[in-house]
Amino acid sequence: MIVRHLPDAEQSNRKIVDPQGNWDSTRMLLKSDGMGFSFHITTIYTGADFQMHYQNHLESVYCISGEGEIESLEDGKVYSIKPGTMYALDKHDKHVLRAFSEMKMACVFNPPLIGNEVHNAEGAYELSADAI
Structure with missing residues (x-):
């Protein structure tokens, strides 16, 4: 059994801060935990407006608190995000995320992250040989 506490993880190397200043992500489960996915609590900072494309x-993302929107760059549709909203990027969707207020998000990634990833120029996490 794996048991971790968010406040402890936030004070460790499991907390990664976006070099661009849009978010921080505390990686509660990683590839090394052997679950087949990674689980993160991510904070999107107020005013963040950035493009991602997880190639x-x-x-899958669940909004715990805060408000914002996600825009699909494939069809231009914009979806409101508020507490209780879930969205899944099931087609490696290219998108823009905007935070009107600080958003706390619970995120699951498959394949799992190894822990130190930040977005590349395309807005994706690189697929490390360790993640395969």
């Missing part, structure tokens, strides 16, 4: 990962 190597599928992601």
